[in-house]
Amino acid sequence: MKEVKKAKIALVNSPIIEATYQHPLFPPLGLAYLAAVLEQNNFDVTIIDCPACRMDHKKLKEELSSMQPALVGIASMTPTVPSALESARVAKEACSDTKVVMGGPHATFADTEILTEEPAVDVIVRGEGEETLLELAQNLPELRNLSKIRGITFKHNGEIVKTPNRPFIQNLDALPHPLYKSLPIERYRICGKKFLPLMSSRGCPFQCSFCVASQMFGAKFRARSPKNVVDEMEWLISTYGAEGISFHDDALTLDKKRIFDICDEIISRKLKIAWGCQTRVDQVSKEVLAKMRRAGCNEVSFGVESGCQRILDAVKKKVSIEQSARAVRIAKEEGLFVAVSTIIGYPGETRESLKQTLDFIHTLEPDDVWLCLATPYPGTELRVLIERMGWKMVTDWTLYNTMNPIFENPDLPSEEISRMRKQFYDKFYSPRYVLRQMVKGYVKGNFYSKIMARTSANYLLWRIKSHM
Numbered sequence: 001m002k003e004v005k006k007a008k009i010a011l012v013n014s015p016i017i018e019a020t021y022q023h024p025l026f027p028p029l030g031l032a033y034l035a036a037v038l039e040q041n042n043f044d045v046t047i048i049d050c051p052a053c054r055m056d057h058k059k060l061k062e063e064l065s066s067m068q069p070a071l072v073g074i075a076s077m078t079p080t081v082p083s084a085l086e087s088a089r090v091a092k093e094a095c096s097d098t099k100v101v102m103g104g105p106h107a108t109f110a111d112t113e114i115l116t117e118e119p120a121v122d123v124i125v126r127g128e129g130e131e132t133l134l135e136l137a138q139n140l141p142e143l144r145n146l147s148k149i150r151g152i153t154f155k156h157n158g159e160i161v162k163t164p165n166r167p168f169i170q171n172l173d174a175l176p177h178p179l180y181k182s183l184p185i186e187r188y189r190i191c192g193k194k195f196l197p198l199m200s201s202r203g204c205p206f207q208c209s210f211c212v213a214s215q216m217f218g219a220k221f222r223a224r225s226p227k228n229v230v231d232e233m234e235w236l237i238s239t240y241g242a243e244g245i246s247f248h249d250d251a252l253t254l255d256k257k258r259i260f261d262i263c264d265e266i267i268s269r270k271l272k273i274a275w276g277c278q279t280r281v282d283q284v285s286k287e288v289l290a291k292m293r294r295a296g297c298n299e300v301s302f303g304v305e306s307g308c309q310r311i312l313d314a315v316k317k318k319v320s321i322e323q324s325a326r327a328v329r330i331a332k333e334e335g336l337f338v339a340v341s342t343i344i345g346y347p348g349e350t351r352e353s354l355k356q357t358l359d360f361i362h363t364l365e366p367d368d369v370w371l372c373l374a375t376p377y378p379g380t381e382l383r384v385l386i387e388r389m390g391w392k393m394v395t396d397w398t399l400y401n402t403m404n405p406i407f408e409n410p411d412l413p414s415e416e417i418s419r420m421r422k423q424f425y426d427k428f429y430s431p432r433y434v435l436r437q438m439v440k441g442y443v444k445g446n447f448y449s450k451i452m453a454r455t456s457a458n459y460l461l462w463r464i465k466s467h468m
Helices: 029-040 057-067 078-094 105-109 111-117 130-137 213-217 226-240 256-268 286-294 309-314 321-333 351-364 381-389 414-428 431-443 447-466
Strands: 008-013 044-049 071-075 099-103 123-125 152-156 159-162 193-198 244-247 274-279 297-305 337-344 368-373
Touching: 008 029, 008 057, 008 078, 029 044, 029 071, 029 130, 044 057, 057 078, 071 078, 071 130, 078 099, 078 105, 099 105, 099 130, 105 111, 105 123, 105 213, 111 123, 111 152, 111 159, 123 130, 193 226, 226 256, 256 286, 274 447, 286 297, 286 321, 297 321, 297 351, 297 447, 309 351, 321 337, 321 351, 337 351, 337 447, 351 414, 368 414, 431 447
Parallel strands: 008 044, 008 071, 071 099, 099 123, 193 244, 244 274, 274 297, 297 337, 337 368
Antiparallel strands: 123 152, 152 159
16 A cells, blocks of 8 residues: 655745846756655655746746645755745745755754744754754654754744754765656756765765855765665666766865775776866875876866965965965876865965965966865854954845855955966966867867867956957
8 A cells, every 4th residue: 555645835935036147957866855855655755946047036936835735845055045935934934834954064053043033944953964854854843842843943932943963864875866766857058068965975074164065974985885876877877868067075085995896886887977076186196086087187277376375374274385285286287177165265365375376376387276265164163253343244145155255355455466466367267278178179089178168268258348
C-alpha cells in the first residue's frame, strides 16, 4: 500500500530585486539538498526558484496561494535578504497558517535582528540545515517543542530563544542527490551550455577574516567518497544533460589522495565533461593539477587576495605571495584556465599596497580576475573589526556583493579604489587578451576561455562606444 505524503512544503529562492548585481544562474544547491532530504522522508516538497522562473513577489504570492504549503523555507544570502524578508511577508499573506522558516548565512548570523524586526518569520535555521529542517517539518503543523530542536532560533513570549548548535553531518555520502525535478533545469546555462553545481565536501580548516565558511559548515573537513562524487557527476550528465560541472567546495584539493581518486574514477568511467573548481594556492602541486587536467578539469580558481604580504597576513590567509605566483604558474603550464580573486580595500590597505596587488596580478597574467571589495558580511571577523574601529558601514544589504564600497577606509578613499579598479580592467581586457582567450577557447577547446573571449570583447566594445 502506497504511503500517504506528509505535509506540503515550499522552498523559496527569492526574486531578484531590480538593479541588484546578478551572478550567472545556478540551481539553488542548498535548497535542492534540503528538498531531497524532505522528499526522502515522504514530504511533498517543491522548490520555487524565482530568479530562474522570472518570478516577482506578486507571482510568488499567487504560487504560494495556490499551493497552500504548511511550511515555507526561504534562503537568505546577505545581498538578497531584503527580498527574502519580502518573500516571508508574501508567504504569510498567501497562506496565513503557514510556518515561515529562514536559513542561510545571513539568517544564521543575523537571527536575532531578523526575528526582532520581521514578525512574518517564525523560525531561523542556523548553519547546516538538512537535519534541522527535517525535524521542524516532522513537528508540523504547530511546530511544538521547538526548544528541543537543535540549531534554531525562535521567538517565545516576546523573547528570542537560541537552541544549542546542531552537530554537523559526518557521513555526507548518506545524503541523497539534490532534488532538481521541480526546477527549470534548462535555464541554468552559461553561454548556451548547461552548467550544474556539485559540492563534494563541507567544512574549512582555515579561518580567513572575511569568510564564514568555517562557521557555517565547521572547521573540520568532511568529504564524500570519490565513488559517491563521480556517481553524482554521472547522474547529472545522464539525468539532466549537464554539459559542464562546477565544484562548489571551498578547497577541492585539500585531501590530495582523495582528489587523485576522484580523477581516477572520472578517467576510468570515461566521463567526457568540462569541470571547474576553486582551491587554495598552498593546496596544489604540478602532479595534482596535471591529474585534474587529464580528468577533464578546464578551470581552477585561486583566492590570491593580495600582492602585499602585510594585507595577506591581515586577512589571515596563511599563504605567501610566492605560493600564489607558483600556483598560478603551474596551473597555466598544465593548460588550465586560471581565475584569481582578490580582496581590495581591506582595513590597512593604502594606495601603495593596492598598487602592489594590481601590479602583481598583471605579472601573473591569469585568465580571469575578480577584484572584490572587502565586504563585512555578518558573522565575519572583518565586520567585528570595523565595528570596533567605529567606521561607518552601509546599511543597505543589497549592496553587499563585493562590487560596492561598504565602509570608508580613511587610508584609501572608496573613489580612489574604484578609479584604480577601473584602470586595472581597462588595461587587463586588452585586444591581446581577447586574442589569447580566443586561441585558448576555440583552438585548444577550453570552455571557460570561450566565455571570457566573448566577455572581454564585449567589454572592449563598451569602452569604445563610451568614448565615442
